[in-house]
Amino acid sequence: MGHKEIHDRSLADPESFWAExxxxxxxxxxxxxxxxxxxxxxxxxxxxxMLNTCHNALDRHVxxxxxxxxxxxxxxxxxxxxxxxxxxxxxxxxxxxxxxLRAHGVEKGDRVIVYMPMVPAAPMAMLACARIGAIHSVVxxxxxxxxxxxxxxxxxxxMILSASCGIEPGRVVEYKPLLDRAIELAxxxxxxxxxxxxxxxxxxxxxxxxxxWDTEMERAVPADCVPVEATHPLYILYTSGTTGRPKGIVRxxxxxxxALAWSMSNIYxxxxxxxxxxxxxxxxxxxxxxxxxxxxxIGATTVLFEGKPVGTPDAGTFWRVxxxxxxxxxxxxxxxxxxxxxxxxxxxxxxxxxxxxLRALFLAGERCDPSTLEWAQRQLNVPVxxxxxxxxxxxxxxxxxxxxxxxxxxxxxxxxxVPGYDVRVLDDEGHELPDGEIGAIxxxxxxxxxxLVTLWEADQRCRDAYLRRFPGFYLTGDAGxxxxxxxxxxxxxxxxxxxxxxxxxxTGEMEEALAAHPHxxxxxxxxxxxxxxxxxxxxxxxxxxxxxxxxxxLRAELIRQVREAIxxxxxxxxxxxxxxxxxTRSGKILRGTMKKIADGRxxxxxxxxxDPIILDEIEQAxxxxxxxxx
Ligand code: COA
Ligand code: AMP
Numbered sequence: 001m002g003h004k005e006i007h008d009r010s011l012a013d014p015e016s017f018w019a020e021x022x023x024x025x026x027x028x029x030x031x032x033x034x035x036x037x038x039x040x041x042x043x044x045x046x047x048x049x050m051l052n053t054c055h056n057a058l059d060r061h062v063x064x065x066x067x068x069x070x071x072x073x074x075x076x077x078x079x080x081x082x083x084x085x086x087x088x089x090x091x092x093x094x095x096x097x098x099x100x101l102r103a104h105g106v107e108k109g110d111r112v113i114v115y116m117p118m119v120p121a122a123p124m125a126m127l128a129c130a131r132i133g134a135i136h137s138v139v140x141x142x143x144x145x146x147x148x149x150x151x152x153x154x155x156x157x158x159m160i161l162s163a164s165c166g167i168e169p170g171r172v173v174e175y176k177p178l179l180d181r182a183i184e185l186a187x188x189x190x191x192x193x194x195x196x197x198x199x200x201x202x203x204x205x206x207x208x209x210x211x212x213w214d215t216e217m218e219r220a221v222p223a224d225c226v227p228v229e230a231t232h233p234l235y236i237l238y239t240s241g242t243t244g245r246p247k248g249i250v251r252x253x254x255x256x257x258x259a260l261a262w263s264m265s266n267i268y269x270x271x272x273x274x275x276x277x278x279x280x281x282x283x284x285x286x287x288x289x290x291x292x293x294x295x296x297x298i299g300a301t302t303v304l305f306e307g308k309p310v311g312t313p314d315a316g317t318f319w320r321v322x323x324x325x326x327x328x329x330x331x332x333x334x335x336x337x338x339x340x341x342x343x344x345x346x347x348x349x350x351x352x353x354x355x356x357x358l359r360a361l362f363l364a365g366e367r368c369d370p371s372t373l374e375w376a377q378r379q380l381n382v383p384v385x386x387x388x389x390x391x392x393x394x395x396x397x398x399x400x401x402x403x404x405x406x407x408x409x410x411x412x413x414x415x416x417x418v419p420g421y422d423v424r425v426l427d428d429e430g431h432e433l434p435d436g437e438i439g440a441i442x443x444x445x446x447x448x449x450x451x452l453v454t455l456w457e458a459d460q461r462c463r464d465a466y467l468r469r470f471p472g473f474y475l476t477g478d479a480g481x482x483x484x485x486x487x488x489x490x491x492x493x494x495x496x497x498x499x500x501x502x503x504x505x506x507t508g509e510m511e512e513a514l515a516a517h518p519h520x521x522x523x524x525x526x527x528x529x530x531x532x533x534x535x536x537x538x539x540x541x542x543x544x545x546x547x548x549x550x551x552x553x554l555r556a557e558l559i560r561q562v563r564e565a566i567x568x569x570x571x572x573x574x575x576x577x578x579x580x581x582x583x584t585r586s587g588k589i590l591r592g593t594m595k596k597i598a599d600g601r602x603x604x605x606x607x608x609x610x611d612p613i614i615l616d617e618i619e620q621a622x623x624x625x626x627x628x629x630x
Pocket of ligand 2: 239285364365366368386389390391392414477478492493499502503504
């Protein structure tokens with residue numbers, strides 16, 4: 001059957017479609033109903049079923065004879081080490097770590113925050129939680145203590161797992177002081193922390209609260225897998241929304257395991273025993289789904305890469321990893337390829353390695369410009385697949401499903417809706433738009449298995465954020481087009497989310513950080529086009545009183561303030577002082593118009609603008625900052 005037939009079948013009879021897919025998973029108890037329709041979005045997949053995700057990712061492969069196969073390769077150019085774990089070794093370490101959690105009182109349903117760099121202990125921590133039914137919440141290492149504190153207060157973890165440091169090119173990022181500060185800032189206090197000591201930095205431990213990872217592991221009593229309900233939460237992953245309050249996306253166990261296992265063979269075309277590499281970070285959804293869970297759920301080998309596409313040590317690192325570990329398929333963000341292409345435009349490093357085992361490159365996380373896709377295609381000579389999804393969905397919504405049938409590639413489009421997803425394009429009134437017209441991209445409910453089940457302890461916020469706008473549909477937050485061939489074209493966000501180097505960030509949150517400065521009366525942050533990172537945040541501030549303010553010093557303070565509030569990952573470095581911000585007569589700041597000016601796109605002052613003259617000043621300020629860039 002081709003893509004269209006399978007897609008049609010998945011929508012016509014989702015229950016039989018997903019029941020068949022669920023056979024790839026080992027269940028302790030079969031479900032009572034494949035899909036239980038509740039009040040949206042709280043439809044439940046595989047209700048009544050019992051399983052354990054860690055058992056499916058590790059133990060059952062050992063029992064089936066894969067014990068000696070490599071499960072995880074840690075390739076770390078920043079520490080110049082490579083470490084391999086077989087399925088048996090990984091299971092044993094995860095069982096021991098689950099025992100440590102249990103010894104500290106962590107039980108089914110308790111939350112555990114994982115704030116770790118890209119070391120094997122990070123996926124082990126996630127799997128150890130899954131093993132005992134605890135709910136992990138991984139926080140990306142590039143976030144500040146303040147961001148971590150917000151997540152501590154929202155998830156209220158019993159324990160936090162961390163490390164003495166992460167390693168960024170040219171600097172060691174000490175995690176322990178950040179963790180200590182976050183615990184100090186948070187109202188909720190964890191009972192205990194477990195700290196992995198890395199040789200690059202020492203961590204001072206607080207007695208009776210902080211425990212040393214290796215010491216605890218030595219005395220651990222391994223814990224067995226605890227079967228949990230299919231609908232039991234596996235994890236919470238916080239993502240950026242419109243405000244400074246991150247959204248805690250909740251994923252269940254059953255639907256997640258079924259959808260991810262299905263995606264590995266049908267989208268990525270990976271078989272058990274093959275080597276799959278998602279060059280991302282465990283702190284993002286790509287890391288959750290395609291570094292940790294999906295490859296292990298099907299018995300493949302996964303790669304955990306602690307480095308960057310360039311500079312660790314050079315633009316040939318990706319090709320070295322592909323050759324050395326026999327990678328079949330690579331998944332990364334377009335930014336990584338733009339970074340490589342910038343340093344090695346003629347692909348000279350590529351010629352130095354044997355990439356004959358590579359079958360495909362998948363790109364996601366941000367819009368993929370056709371020139372990057374075409375460059376990658378020319379250099380690698382394999383299909384380059386742009387695919388579109390988001391933290392909320394947990395797995396691809398639109399893709400060229402290589403395991404089903406390769407459809408023609410149209411650069412700039414992530415191809416068609418994946419089986420399971422009924423994607424529509426709506427106008428402002430909720431009417432479906434004809435092919436070729438731009439509108440809000442939505443997914444008709446029910447969402448397939450594996451997508452968010454709610455926001456952590458915030459059902460109403462979930463309804464408000466995703467379901468209220470168009471009843472019966474999930475709002476993706478992206479605007480775009482469907483063409484006559486059913487291909488989707490993702491054009492822009494309809495909210496305040498921007499995408500910086502494949503990292504999803506909230507401009508609203510940056511505005512909150514700027515507004516906290518005593519000199520700032522009001523401010524606006526929007527994303528401007530950047531040839532490397534796709535977008536960069538740019539802030540304009542209006543001062544309470546300009547008198548006596550040293551603007552250069554103020555700019556440095558504002559940049560530091562955003563970095564401290566959100567973290568280095570915000571990449572906030574562009575800020576200028578203006579006398580006023582352009583607004584509509586009702587007081588809404590015209591961020592979209594300012595963005596158009598900065599990006600060098602055609603623009604006209606909106607009819608509702610209060611005072612068009614102000615746009616001249618904005619244009620001048622942007623030109624001074626180098627925008628629009630040539
Ligand atoms: N811990 C601490 N700091 C981190 C961090 C982490 N895990 N990850 C990033 N940072 C810091 C960086 O050191 C940098 O700090 P600086 O301002 O002091 O230089 C800042 O956050 C911005 O990081 P980044 O956006 O990654 O920029 P970069 O200049 O270091 O690297 C690329 C540029 C293109 C090489 C890099 O962004 C990249 O590899 N992108 C691929 C995208 C990706 O994997 N996305 C995941 C979704 S699929
Ligand atoms: P995240 O939740 O961090 O994965 O970010 C999801 C958002 O990134 C999406 O809603 C899109 O705005 C954007 N995005 C991800 N993949 C793509 C893609 N292939 N094309 C265009 N935008 C994308």
